[in-house]
Amino acid sequence: MRTDSEEMDPTMAHEPGAPLRVALLGCGVVGSAVARQLVDHADDLAARVGAPLQLVGIAVRRPQRPRPDVPVDPTLFTADADGLVERADIVIEVIGGIDPARELILRAMAHGASVVSANKALLAEDGPTLYAAADAADVDLYYEAAVAGAIPILRPIRESLAGDDVRRVLGIVNGTTNFVLDRMDTSGAGFAETVEQAQALGYAEADPTADVEGFDAAAKAAILASLAFHTRVSSGDVYREGITEVTAGDIQAARDMDCVVKLLAICERVTGPDGGDAVSVRVHPAMIPRSHPLASVRDAFNAVFVEASAAGPLMFYGRGAGGDPTASAVLGDVVAVARHRVAGGRGPGESAYADLPVVEMGRSRTRYHISLDVADRPGVLAQVATAFAAHDVSIETVRQQAAPGEGERAKLIVVTHAASDAALAATVDALAELESVDDVASVLRVEGA
Structure with missing residues (x-):
């Protein structure tokens, strides 16, 4: 038998045949689907991992609330999320938000658990803290379900x-x-x-x-x-x-x-x-x-x-949200980290070696579609074109339409060539100041052409 300290040491090889203890944080739409799939596909998952996945608890706010759509022993529901993560090999976090999700994930890692999360907000706000904690504990942090639901996109990129x-x-x-x-x-x-x-x-x-x-x-x-x-x-x-x-x-x-x-x-x-x-x-x-x-x-x-x-x-x-599609991505990560536990290793962590600067929006190059309500008289188009030229923005097409019911007003549609977003924004500001322009009615970027 392993001692308690050995059970919490992620660097030790998994004991052959022993189950991997899985804790689930949250039992909403996604959490319920994850629990169902863990139960319904238990044999297949065990075969794919090389060890059974044993659901040891589900942390929820109201453990006594009936959940007939979740086919597990009701005694598995608990309000003690802190205690639950301390006795798991793998923690699945689907409660969302920043706190208490962050504290629970860090606690789980500190006690040797690998973590699978669908928490896009937390990863985008404080990912480096989580990556550092995973490295320090030598455990996995996987989060395929955090972006685009069932679509496998993060692992292909990574x-x-x-x-x-x-x-x-x-x-x-x-x-x-x-x-x-x-x-x-x-x-x-x-x-x-x-x-x-x-x-x-x-x-x-x-x-x-x-x-x-x-x-x-x-x-x-x-x-x-x-x-x-x-x-x-x-x-x-x-x-x-x-x-x-x-x-x-x-x-x-x-x-x-x-x-x-x-x-x-x-x-x-x-x-x-x-x-x-x-x-x-x-x-x-x-x-x-x-x-x-x-x-x-x-x-x-x-x-x-x-x-x-x-x-x-x-x-x-594919499907970017929903219980079953998102649970598919979660379970894919669970199988991956469980295999690492069985083999005694871990998967790839954060790669931030490039450390490229992140520039402001103004340096991005894009095209614009701009709709202007203007006076329908000679010289207006020349004034508009001058405003574009003054900010070094090249016009691709111009189309004029008569304004409905107004003989002296017109709508001018301008599509630009690619230019910096800062130059385009300055152009729009200049157009709004023209006496001949009643309104900059619409501004949309144009991509993919």
């Missing part, structure tokens, strides 16, 4: 593309916003109406702020950029715009250009102020051509488009 040079990651990583924008495109409905529909279908929370304002996508973008560019990127480094200002008119303008509007997470290598490589990470709505692979991502699905030097373009597509 491991399969480890020998390549990732240049850009472009993704739809929030299902709620994709559903809203897709329905606005296909039905012509407005933003508020479509959000209500998403809430009725269970795609959006009662308070959808984290989704529609881009916070959720920004956390995921930080994780993707950190892995892709071997650089520590936090959610505070990510430029963020949500979709609350996207109107039915913007959707129609995109349709007129044979484009769709998507909320994109964009992580890319750019040229830094010193002329060397740097990293730009941003989340915002943008028009993309309907011919682009991401344009066909419908409803609440997610997709991530990766561009690597040798591998070229790669596309990862």
Whole structure:
């Protein structure tokens, strides 16, 4: 028999045939699905790992609450999360948020447990603390489920593309916003109406702020950029715009250009102020051509488009949320870390050797679609063109439309060539100051063309 101290020493080889003790923190939609899959597929999981996975407890706020959809012994439910993580070999954290998740993960690692987490917010805010704790304890920290649900994207970037040079990651990583924008495109409905529909279908929370304002996508973008560019990127480094200002008119303008509007997470290598490589990470709505692979991502699905030097373009597509899809990613990580425990080793940890600077949004290069309400008289187009030229922004196309019901007003649609975001923003400010411009009605970035 092993002593208590030996049981908590992750550097020792696992005793052949002994079960691995699994603790589950949280039993909401994802946690319930994880528990069901641990029970329903126990034999297959044991065969794949090389040892049984024994669920030793589920930490919840109200242990006595009936949970008929979770097929486990009711005595496994406990409010003592601290004690639970201290007696586990593997801890699965699906409670979300910063605290107490951070303290519980650190406690678990200090007692020799490997950790599988779906906590994008915590990893994006304080990943380095968790990576350091995992290194100090010589345990695994895996988090595939933190980005894009069931889609295997983090491990391919971290491991399969480890020998390549990732240049850009472009993704739809929030299902709620994709559903809203897709329905606005296909039905012509407005933003508020479509959000209500998403809430009725269970795609959006009662308070959808984290989704529609881009916070959720920004956390995921930080994780993707950190892995892709071997650089520590936090959610505070990510430029963020949500979709609350996207109107039915913007959707129609995109349709007129044979484009769709998507909320994109964009992580890319750019040229830094010193002329060397740097990293730009941003989340915002943008028009993309309907011919682009991401344009066909419908409803609440997610997709991530990766561009690597040798591998070229790669596309990862699937369900980005939901109990069973996310549980699939969690269990994939559980099997991986369990195999490491059986073999007496651990998987790859953080790779931040590149330590590239993360630059401000203004250095990113993009194209703009700008809709202006202007006076319909000679010389207006020349004034508008001068404003663009003054900030070294080249115009690609200009289209003028008569304003409905107003003989002396017109709508001017300008699409630019790629320029720095700072130059484009300064141009928009200058346009708003022109006497001939009544309103800068709409501004959207254009990507993927």
